[in-house]
Amino acid sequence: MIEAISLSKSYSGFKAVSELGFRVDDGVMYAFLGPNGAGKTTTIKMLTGILTPDSGDALINGISITKDPVAAKRNCGYLPDVPMLFEKLTGRQYLNFMMDIFEIPAASRRERTEKLIESFELGPHIDSLIESYSLGTKKKIGIVAACCHKPPVLFLDEPTSGLDPQSVRALKDTLKEMTGRGVTVFFSTHILEVAEKICDRVAIIGGGRLVAEGSVAQIRAGLNAPGDGHDDPKSLEDIFLELTARNPVQGESSVPG
Numbered sequence: 001m002i003e004a005i006s007l008s009k010s011y012s013g014f015k016a017v018s019e020l021g022f023r024v025d026d027g028v029m030y031a032f033l034g035p036n037g038a039g040k041t042t043t044i045k046m047l048t049g050i051l052t053p054d055s056g057d058a059l060i061n062g063i064s065i066t067k068d069p070v071a072a073k074r075n076c077g078y079l080p081d082v083p084m085l086f087e088k089l090t091g092r093q094y095l096n097f098m099m100d101i102f103e104i105p106a107a108s109r110r111e112r113t114e115k116l117i118e119s120f121e122l123g124p125h126i127d128s129l130i131e132s133y134s135l136g137t138k139k140k141i142g143i144v145a146a147c148c149h150k151p152p153v154l155f156l157d158e159p160t161s162g163l164d165p166q167s168v169r170a171l172k173d174t175l176k177e178m179t180g181r182g183v184t185v186f187f188s189t190h191i192l193e194v195a196e197k198i199c200d201r202v203a204i205i206g207g208g209r210l211v212a213e214g215s216v217a218q219i220r221a222g223l224n225a226p227g228d229g230h231d232d233p234k235s236l237e238d239i240f241l242e243l244t245a246r247n248p249v250q251g252e253s254s255v256p257g
Helices: 041-045 070-072 091-099 108-117 133-146 165-180 191-199 216-223 236-246
Strands: 002-011 014-024 027-034 055-059 075-081 153-157 182-189 201-206 209-214
Touching: 002 041, 014 041, 014 055, 014 070, 014 201, 027 041, 027 165, 027 191, 027 209, 041 055, 041 153, 041 182, 055 070, 075 133, 091 108, 091 133, 091 165, 108 133, 133 153, 133 165, 153 165, 165 191, 191 236, 201 216, 209 216, 209 236, 216 236
Parallel strands: 027 182, 027 201, 075 153, 153 182
Antiparallel strands: 002 014, 002 055, 201 209
């Protein structure tokens, strides 16, 4: 479970996130959408304890990320938009390092990783140094590292960026399997077709504020959006463009979105 409680963050007077609040229950696949600069990455970094909010709080499985950050982070897996990896380690060494951090017993490590390694076709690379990996392979080892300790809450920032179609399919299958056993998955993406196909709920932010939240059907009904004159309802892309046009990003900023 994830709960954001009036989260706010500013950079040099620029309001990146303002009074953001929502709740994501166990076993829910939650897409977090917005244009560049809308506050997506800033929000994820506050939820994971990387950034301290100016005000507000977040609960990870009921644990405050501001009051007990270590305990909250033990419940999380996190993939940043650009994975920060130890490139002088092999992929296997890096996964073992991540499981060391979460104190995963050595006896259960192979069981936790082999299926993921196979799903993302990492076998030919897993014992090579990460510095030799392509950008897509680095993203894949980052995904496996975020999942290998079996966290109850998983945060993914632009996880499909740099992935080939086979790996995108493997990611979707992995996330469905995880939510099926109760894991909460929170991900940002610019690929709205992926979000529409696999998510249970969607949040759309614009200008650092929540502008819509719910299932795609609920958001569509709230907009009274029958379509463009045809019988087909509006797609998530149509809804996203309409809502973000109403709530543009204010000003220019070099801070992450």
